[in-house]
Amino acid sequence: MAVLVPGHRARTLAAMPPEDRRTTVLDTAAHALGAAAHHPVDWHEKAWQEDPHVGGGHSALPRVGALATFTAPPTPAGRVHWAGTETTRTWTGYLEGAVESGLRAAAKC
Structure with a gap:
């Protein structure tokens, strides 16, 4: 599963500690997809706003x-x-x- 969080929600997530960010994203995914979403096989984050080559966009x-x-x-x-x-x-x-x-x-x- 890949999740793209745009705009002000991305900025809100970026301000959170990494574990809180992960919990927030997985809770939202679990709400939509079921409890299994709380247990991903792997986890990787990309903060587009911090990438100097794309100007903040995905x-x-x-x-x-x-x-x-x-x-x-x-x-x-x-x-x-x-x-x-x-x-x-x-x-x-x-x-x-x-x-x-x-x-x-x-x-x-």
């Missing part, structure tokens, strides 16, 4: 509206088909976009 884009220039998936280069969350028409920057893009590329191979 998806780095050069400017607002930049994705509007993409009207079609990238053209294949021979047998190489491009896929990735940045090459999808919907859910750009999210896992759903990566899956959609991968399915599109696989269907063309």
